[in-house]
Amino acid sequence: MSLSVPQVRGQQKSLPAFLSRFLKDPKALIATTYLLLLILLSVLAPWIAPYSPTDQNFAEALAEPSTAHLFGTDDLGRDVLSRLIYGAGYSLYASFLAVSIATLIGAPLGLLAGFLGSWVDTVISRIIDTLLSFPGIVLAIGVTGALGIGLTHGMVAVGLVFSPIMARLARAQTLVVKNELYVDAARSFGASTWRLLYRHILPNAVQPLIVQITLLLAMALLAEASLSFLGLGVQPPDPSWGGMLARAYIYMDLVPAQMYAPGIAILLTALAFNALGESLRVYLDPTMKGL
Amino acid sequence: MKRIAKSSIAVRRLAQVVPVMVLATLVVFGLMHIVPGDPAVVLAGDQATGERIEEIRQLYGFDQPFLIQYWNWLSDAMRGDLSQSLLSSESVSVLIAQNFPNTLLVVVYAMVISLVIGVPLGIAAAIRAGSAADAAVGALSSVGVAMPNFWLGMILVSFFALSLGWFPATGAGSITEDFPEAIWRGTLPAVALAAGGIAEISRQVRSALLEVLSSQFVRTLRAKGLSSRTILWKHGLKNISVTLLTVTGLLFNRLLGGTVVVEAIFAYPGMGNLIVRAAINKDFPVVQGVVLSMVVVVVLTNLIIDILCGLIDPRVSQK
Numbered sequence: 219m220s221l222s223v224p225q226v227r228g229q230q231k232s233l234p235a236f237l238s239r240f241l242k243d244p245k246a247l248i249a250t251t252y253l254l255l256l257i258l259l260s261v262l263a264p265w266i267a268p269y270s271p272t273d274q275n276f277a278e279a280l281a282e283p284s285t286a287h288l289f290g291t292d293d294l295g296r297d298v299l300s301r302l303i304y305g306a307g308y309s310l311y312a313s314f315l316a317v318s319i320a321t322l323i324g325a326p327l328g329l330l331a332g333f334l335g336s337w338v339d340t341v342i343s344r345i346i347d348t349l350l351s352f353p354g355i356v357l358a359i360g361v362t363g364a365l366g367i368g369l370t371h372g373m374v375a376v377g378l379v380f381s382p383i384m385a386r387l388a389r390a391q392t393l394v395v396k397n398e399l400y401v402d403a404a405r406s407f408g409a410s411t412w413r414l415l416y417r418h419i420l421p422n423a424v425q426p427l428i429v430q431i432t433l434l435l436a437m438a439l440l441a442e443a444s445l446s447f448l449g450l451g452v453q454p455p456d457p458s459w460g461g462m463l464a465r466a467y468i469y470m471d472l473v474p475a476q477m478y479a480p481g482i483a484i485l486l487t488a489l490a491f492n493a494l495g496e497s498l499r500v501y502l503d504p505t506m507k508g509l
Numbered sequence: 510m511k512r513i514a515k516s517s518i519a520v521r522r523l524a525q526v527v528p529v530m531v532l533a534t535l536v537v538f539g540l541m542h543i544v545p546g547d548p549a550v551v552l553a554g555d556q557a558t559g560e561r562i563e564e565i566r567q568l569y570g571f572d573q574p575f576l577i578q579y580w581n582w583l584s585d586a587m588r589g590d591l592s593q594s595l596l597s598s599e600s601v602s603v604l605i606a607q608n609f610p611n612t613l614l615v616v617v618y619a620m621v622i623s624l625v626i627g628v629p630l631g632i633a634a635a636i637r638a639g640s641a642a643d644a645a646v647g648a649l650s651s652v653g654v655a656m657p658n659f660w661l662g663m664i665l666v667s668f669f670a671l672s673l674g675w676f677p678a679t680g681a682g683s684i685t686e687d688f689p690e691a692i693w694r695g696t697l698p699a700v701a702l703a704a705g706g707i708a709e710i711s712r713q714v715r716s717a718l719l720e721v722l723s724s725q726f727v728r729t730l731r732a733k734g735l736s737s738r739t740i741l742w743k744h745g746l747k748n749i750s751v752t753l754l755t756v757t758g759l760l761f762n763r764l765l766g767g768t769v770v771v772e773a774i775f776a777y778p779g780m781g782n783l784i785v786r787a788a789i790n791k792d793f794p795v796v797q798g799v800v801l802s803m804v805v806v807v808v809l810t811n812l813i814i815d816i817l818c819g820l821i822d823p824r825v826s827q828k
Binding site: 444471 | 525528529532533536537540541543544545651652654655656657659660663664666667671762763765766767769770773774780784785787788789791793796797799800803804807808811
């Protein structure tokens with residue numbers, strides 16, 4: 219016996235059709251292009267970057283922008299442009315790691331809470347409430363301090379801190395979907411809990427989750443930049459945009475221009491993730507229909 | 510009758526706070542136990558002797574079962590004893606009492622700025638939905654949300670402190686001895702923090718107001734011949750007050766987190782600098798104390814806001 223996933227919530231057309239419609243939205247097109255270029259840049263960094271991101275050259279420390287160093291050099295004589303290019307990879311890795319962890323922990327818990335109800339829901343909901351009461355970055359700093367300082371630990375901490383956001387949304391979506399007629403139908407045919415969740419609830423609850431994942435990527439990026447700025451994320455000599463800002467800040471009265479490039483990189487990338495999320499929401503989130 | 514109903518909401522909300530508090534304290538206490546390896550060895554530091562490690566183990570009760578340790582820690586914490594800093598041997602409660610007021614000053618200051626600027630922007634955008642002004646507010650709030658607050662802080666320091674010299678670049682004033690000075694020195698950190706708050710508030714006010722203005726009852730009021738102005742001020746804003754309160758509560762939580770990073774820019778003596786220094790130096794009692802006091806403040810704020818929402822809007826209390 220097999221029950222296909224019904225198209226109750228509509229708008230589940232083929233991927234090419236979705237893409238062609240989605241990319242007609244100029245905001246979505248710009249954001250997607252920017253993010254694809256950024257991914258390409260970070261993958262091709264060894265070939266594109268003019269210098270090594272970690273090679274020091276004290277003779278040229280704190281140099282103004284020139285043809286040799288388009289964005290100048292930092293206090294250790296490292297090429298700022300190269301560090302910016304390599305930094306993109308660390309930022310993207312960090313964002314995807316944190317959001318993957320948040321999704322892998324949060325979404326299943328939310329699904330279970332919403333689907334099983336009763337005491338499971340009460341317990342999971344209380345845990346969600348509790349974790350949401352912590353100022354995110356503060357708890358992340360605490361967890362990072364405990365696990366040991368470093369980018370991966372920092373982003374595991376951020377992922378844990380974000381997981382209740384995913385859980386709450388997955389729970390709310392499940393509550394909506396589980397009362398749909400097709401779920402009742404599948405249940406009355408004897409579908410197992412696992413099958414109900416995996417085949418019927420998840421596919422129909424997943425669209426708002428995709429939107430939330432995109433928006434969380436922006437938050438994770440900002441969290442990584444903050445942690446690296448504070449010295450709790452990417453560790454020197456590895457390049458990171460937040461870490462570059464921390465150094466630029468120390469030498470702000472000598473070379474004030476150096477604080478702009480990394481800040482703009484963070485701002486643009488966060489803007490792009492958010493713009494992508496907002497555009498996706500228009501197409502994917504059923505509650506946004508007609509707005 | 511009415512009074513009974515209202516006090517029972519407060520009681521019910523209080524009853525919900527208890528499990529959240531228990532879980533929150535468990536999380537804070539658990540921080541010490543996710544440390545890889547033996548916490549006593551970690552706490553004792555790199556050059557510790559076996560005796561010192563044993564001493565620490567006894568002092569923190571690591572030789573006892575988890576729940577007993579938790580209970581001892583919790584009952585000490587409730588008496589205001591949050592143990593001592595491993596770095597300076599100062600009492601953690603004293604450190605928090607010294608630093609928390611500075612942080613709260615900046616957070617409340619930033620919240621006031623967010624509301625004073627964000628609410629009018631949101632109203633303006635909603636009543637002219639679809640106009641250029643609406644688009645401008647939307648763009649501004651997109652940038653505000655995506656802007657790293659510490660970077661904005663750096664830009665503010667560069668212009669208003671270093672170039673123009675209008676504000677001091679670093680430090681805080683004493684709240685009790687010289688309040689105007691404290692406000693003065695808190696201004697740049699508060700502005701850096703408020704950018705995201707303005708964005709969030711204006712966005713939420715806009716969408717809540719749009720929803721109210723497009724609802725059935727507003728249509729009826731319009732049909733009755735009420736002017737747009739009366740509808741907005743008398744009915745529109747009254748109906749978004751609960752949304753505004755809820756958003757303010759969420760914002761408080763976010764600003765409290767955001768200040769941690771902003772304080773680093775301004776070398777501002779608050780909870781942020783306290784916890785960052787402690788996390789880098791593995792000074793766990795201080796880390797726990799900061800996280801604990803912040804979560805307690807957030808939970809209590811949420812409680813007050815929930816009760817206020819119930820008082821303002823009877824529909825909330827019927828849920």
